Amino acid sequence: xxxxxxxxxxxxxxxxxxxxxxxxxxxxxxxxxxxxxxxxxxxxxxxxxxxxxxxxxxxxxxxxxxxxxxxxxxxxxxxxxxxxxxxxxxxxxxxxxxxxxxxxxxxxxxxxxxxxxxxxxxxxxxxxxxxxxxxxxxxxxxxxxxxxxxxxxxxxxxxxxxxxxxxxxxxxxxxxxxxxxxxxxxxxxxxxxxxxxxxxxxxxxxxxxxxxxxxxxxxxxxxxxxxxxxxxxxxxxxxxxxxxxxxxxxxxxxxxxxxxxxxxxxxxxxxxxxxx
Amino acid sequence: xxxxxxxxxxxxxxxxxxxxxxxxxxxxxxxxxxxxxxxxxxxxxxxxxxxxxxxxxxxxxxxxxxxxxxxxxxxxxxxxxxxxxxxxxxxxxxxxxxxxxxxxxxxxxxxxxxxxxxxxxxxxxxxxxxxxxxxxxxxxxxxxxxxxxxxxxxxxxxxxxxxxxxxxxxxxxxxxxxxxxxxxxxxxxxxxxxxxxxxxxxxxxxxxxxxxxxxxxxxxxxxxxxxxxxxxxxxxxxxxxxxxxxxxxxxxxxxx
Numbered sequence: 001x002x003x004x005x006x007x008x009x010x011x012x013x014x015x016x017x018x019x020x021x022x023x024x025x026x027x028x029x030x031x032x033x034x035x036x037x038x039x040x041x042x043x044x045x046x047x048x049x050x051x052x053x054x055x056x057x058x059x060x061x062x063x064x065x066x067x068x069x070x071x072x073x074x075x076x077x078x079x080x081x082x083x084x085x086x087x088x089x090x091x092x093x094x095x096x097x098x099x100x101x102x103x104x105x106x107x108x109x110x111x112x113x114x115x116x117x118x119x120x121x122x123x124x125x126x127x128x129x130x131x132x133x134x135x136x137x138x139x140x141x142x143x144x145x146x147x148x149x150x151x152x153x154x155x156x157x158x159x160x161x162x163x164x165x166x167x168x169x170x171x172x173x174x175x176x177x178x179x180x181x182x183x184x185x186x187x188x189x190x191x192x193x194x195x196x197x198x199x200x201x202x203x204x205x206x207x208x209x210x211x212x213x214x215x216x217x218x219x220x221x222x223x224x225x226x227x228x229x230x231x232x233x234x235x236x237x238x239x240x241x242x243x244x245x246x247x248x249x250x251x252x253x254x255x256x257x258x259x260x261x262x263x264x265x266x267x268x269x270x271x272x273x274x275x276x
Numbered sequence: 277x278x279x280x281x282x283x284x285x286x287x288x289x290x291x292x293x294x295x296x297x298x299x300x301x302x303x304x305x306x307x308x309x310x311x312x313x314x315x316x317x318x319x320x321x322x323x324x325x326x327x328x329x330x331x332x333x334x335x336x337x338x339x340x341x342x343x344x345x346x347x348x349x350x351x352x353x354x355x356x357x358x359x360x361x362x363x364x365x366x367x368x369x370x371x372x373x374x375x376x377x378x379x380x381x382x383x384x385x386x387x388x389x390x391x392x393x394x395x396x397x398x399x400x401x402x403x404x405x406x407x408x409x410x411x412x413x414x415x416x417x418x419x420x421x422x423x424x425x426x427x428x429x430x431x432x433x434x435x436x437x438x439x440x441x442x443x444x445x446x447x448x449x450x451x452x453x454x455x456x457x458x459x460x461x462x463x464x465x466x467x468x469x470x471x472x473x474x475x476x477x478x479x480x481x482x483x484x485x486x487x488x489x490x491x492x493x494x495x496x497x498x499x500x501x502x503x504x505x506x507x508x509x510x511x512x513x514x515x516x517x518x519x520x521x522x523x524x525x526x527x528x529x530x531x532x
Contacts, residue, residue, distance in 0.1 A: 003532060007525040011454075011494035012484055012518055085494055089452035092386050092493030098287075098300065099379045101353030103449055105499035110451060112496060187497040193519030195512045 011088075012191075014081050019188035021078040026185060026210065028071050029177070033217045039157060040224050044249040048154040049145050055153045059134065060263070079120050086113050108183040115180040122173035129160055137258040141243065144252035144267040151258055152251070155242050161225035162238035170222050178215035185210055280310045282374040286321060288333055289381045291390050294397075298390065300379075310370035314357065315340060315347060317369050334393040342366040342506070345441030348448070349394055350381040355445035355504050363443065363506045383444050385453035387490045398444050400490040401458060405442075407486035408479035409462040415471045430468055437464035439507040446501035446509075452493030457501035459487050460517035461509050467520055477524035481532070484521050 007013045038054055041047035058064055104110045133140065134153055141152040161167055185207035189195070194203075229245055232238035247253050254272045283306045291298030305321050312320070315337050322332035338346035347364040351357040357367040372378060380394060388396040440461035447455050463480050466472025472479075495514060502511050 003525070006532070010484060010521075011456075011488050011492075012521050013525075015494055015496075015518075016522065085496075089454075089493035089496075092453040092491055093384055093451070094386050095384050097350060097353065097381055097384055099353040099381070101358070101449075101504075103354065103500040103503040104451070105503070109496065109498040183497075190497045190511065190515050191495075191518060193515045193517075193522060195515030197512075200512075 014085055015191045017077060017081045018085070019191040021074040021081075022184055023188045024070070024074050025078065026181065029214060033214065036221065037217070039154065039221050042228075044228070044246055045251055048143060048152060048246065048251050051154040051157075052143065052150040052152060053145060055134065056150065056263075075120075075123060079116070082113065082116055106183055108179040109187070112180065112183060115176045118173060118176040119180060122169075122176070125169075126173075130156065133258065135259075139255055140258045141246075142254050142256050142258075142261065142270060143246075147267055149254075149256075149261065149265040149267050149270050151261060152246075152253075155239075155246060155251075157221075158225050158229055158242045159235060159238045161222040162229045162232045162241060163235055164226065164231045164233070167222035167226060171219055174215050174218045177218070178211040181214065182208055182211040280370075280374070281307045282310060282369065282372070284308060284317075284372065284375070285377040287377055287379045288394070290333070290393055291382075292331075292392065294389055294391055298393075308369050310368070312369045313340065313365055314349070314351070314367040314369065315365050334391070334395045336395050337365060340365040343441060345443035348383050348396065348398075348443060348445075350383060350448055352379055355383070355448040356443070356506050360503075361506055361508045363441075383448040385444075385447050385492065387453065387455070387492050388444060388447060396444075398442075400492070401442050401444065401455070403490065404455070404459060404483055404486045405462065408475070408482040409466070411466060411471050411475065413471075413474045424470060426469065434465050434468040437461040437468070437509060437513050440465075440505075440509055441507060443506060445504050445506055447492065449500045449504035450493065450495075451498060451500065452496060454495045454501070455487050455490070455492040456495040456514050456517065457505060457509055459483050460513040463517045463520055464513040467516065476520060477528040478530055480517065480520035480524045481528065481530060484517070485532075 008017060035054060035058065036051075038050045039047060041050060102110065108115065130153070133156060134151060141155045142149050143152045143155075144150075161170070186200075186204045189200075189203050229238070229241050232241060243253060252267070254270050256270055256272065283304070286303045286305055287300050288303065289298055290301045303321055303325075305317070305324070308317050308320065315335070318333060318335060325332050336346045336348055338344045340347075342363040342365055345363075347356070349356065349364045351364065351367070356362055356364045357371070359367055359371060382388075382390050382394045383396045383398075385396075387400040388398055391397050438461075440458060442458060444455075444458070446457035447453050450456075463476075463483060466479065467476040497511070497514070499511055502509060
């Protein structure tokens with residue numbers, strides 16, 4: 001077994017861990033983006049229904065659940081190995097140059113650590129705002145779909161994205177995703193030794209294409225929410241706007257404690273807790 | 277281009293020995309011929325220092341033909357200066373505009389400690405070669421031409437890697453001070469040819485292990501090494517090293 005550990009902790013081995021976890025995270029991002037494009041339905045009622053049913057599927061379907069644990073593990077491993085590599089690389093160059101020619105092929109390739117740190121901070125904030133609230137959150141809106149009660153995650157997303165300063169933070173983070181992948185995606189293939197005269201230029205193009213795809217795709221969501229529900233200065237203001245518009249467009253609206261909501265709860269069983 | 281005589285401010289790293297604290301020192305140098313090589317300019321500066329009774333600037337040089345890999349010098353932010361595919365000895369003063377400042381630093385890497393001024397200890401590269409950068413199996417007598425079928429493309433690819441002069445510009449250019457381009461060139465030139473294939477797995481494993489032991493950084497595929505390499509060795513060799521190393525680790529008979 002020792003040879004496996006020695007291989008994975010060698011300089012090349014650590015890069016392979018970065019590559020495999022990174023490429024896996026890219027496949028997650030593709031699914032995450034395409035699935036969440038449902039937020040962009042112009043009709044609030046059908047967007048809420050589709051997105052909230054999708055959210056239940058994504059949090060209960062066993063294969064997706066199993067993959068999500070692999071995903072959490074990959075994020076942690078990617079960040080930890082990156083930290084080790086960065087410290088080691090800093091140690092390899094103890095004295096900096098007075099004049100630096102910056103011969104790297106891209107700005108992104110020189111700043112992967114900074115971009116990655118922005119992303120780690122973003123992921124923690126993002127999971128706190130949606131994932132944590134969805135699973136363990138307090139008093140949030142629920143809606144009725146076919147007589148059953150669904151957590152109205154759409155409303156939570158709409159509320160959060162309507163707050164302009166949060167959306168700005170989000171857009172900066174999406175720019176970081178784009179630049180991180182501009183270098184990272186094609187770098188992952190090089191690390192695995194996959195460099196070929198026929199494919200390398202295609203992979204490099206795909207890397208840049210993915211970067212643009214993620215920036216445009218993910219940025220469209222907060223922009224669409226601000227267009228749909230108006231721009232708010234804080235969460236309370238945004239929540240009121242989202243509630244009023246949703247009710248006006250036919251969304252059955254109640255507030256309840258998400259952490260206590262059992263699956264398959266009938267809509268009549270829900271006792272509304274006081275709205276904020 | 278007609279010969280001119282230029283003036284420069286030379287800002288150079290001076291460090292008395294490995295343990296001394298170094299620092300930059302400025303020198304004014306007039307009457308530098310544009311036909312001089314960069315090393316001849318340093319020779320000229322050193323003559324003025326010797327005449328004044330000062331310690332001349334220590335720097336590595338040998339063939340002065342661009343083929344030995346002895347010269348180093350990180351000039352204005354680039355190993356071997358800003359020209360593409362050129363060693364410091366083949367860089368000429370006509371490439372530097374008159375009345376400018378030229379900043380000269382040693383290679384900066386923990387694995388290449390400064391011995392004096394611009395001279396660094398590059399014996400880490402020798403130890404990497406000793407760990408496997410050779411063919412030790414009996415390959416017989418010299419063959420007749422074309423007795424071994426080696427396609428021209430493969431011979432060319434091996435030759436491109438073999439052009440590595442081991443100067444260490446890749447390490448100097450890399451923001452992580454990684455030696456991957458050097459090691460990949462040495463692994464490639466042998467792995468591509470039949471004589472080197474016999475020991476390819478062991479070679480890749482041992483050379484990477486020695487590289488890590490020497491304290492070089494890891495490769496983040498920024499491409500800076502290939503951009504600064506005086507022999508223009510490409511990134512595909514690093515991919516080949518990764519491939520050789522990973523398949524060797526997964527499939528070789530050496531459990532280490």
